[in-house]
Amino acid sequence: MRYEIIGNLVPAVECTLSAGESMFTQSGGMVWQTEGVEMSTNARGGVMKSIGRAFSGESIFMANYTAKVEGAVVAFGSTVPGRVIPIDIGMNGTYICQKGAFLCAEQGINVDATVTKKASAGLFGGGGFILQKISGKGMVFLEVAGDVVERTLAPGEVIKVDTGNVVAFEEAVKYEVETVKGLKNIVFGGEGLFLTKLTGPGKIMLQTQSFSEFVSKIAARIPTSR
Secondary structure, X not given: OEEEEEOOOOOEEEEEEOOOOEEEEEOOOEEEEOOOEEEEEEOOOOHHXXXXXXXXXXXXXXXXXXXXXXXXXXXXXXXXXXXXXXEEHHHHOOEEXXXXXXXXXXXXXXXXXXXXXXXXXXXXXXOOOEEEEEEEOOEEEEEEEOOEEEEEEOOOOEEEEOHHHEEEEEOOOEEEEEEOOOHHHHHHOOOOOEEEEEEOOEEEEEEOOOHHHHHHHHHHOXXXXX
């Protein structure tokens, strides 16, 4: 499989497949394809895994695109203005991702739901109790809102992030949520009640735009009927 990331504002990843190669995505992820690509839809991994994926922000059914001829092309588009990030999971290990980060992947990749280790992280962190665990072997593509910031945390190194700006992190990274200190900061600071605390070692990916904040600002400007 060869790929090219196309576009700047709302990018897509265009994959050129050899005969027999296949990619999968959530429902509605494909934006164009050439002749010689066959589509099939299934509850990848069985019904229970599919339900778990739904709680982690993905569709219950996954669409599979298989090349029947050499050099067939299929493209998958992001849903928000930002970036598409390629990760070789076989080379870089398992990643934990926030809801909706997964765009598409090769068939050797597993996308499963995973529960945050501390209940407080899921119940109060704003990112949800269930995250996405991406493992296996092959290429996976994540969509990022805004620009991406990648950092590698040393053992014990800490970074505190607004929950909506976390994209993904290696499985070795510790994920917690802590309360913002000070009543005035909570009420007037505009950052909400909690921050996500990521502790190394491991690689993390952050996004400069919080999609939920973006949506809330648009929603606040939509006229309502009287």
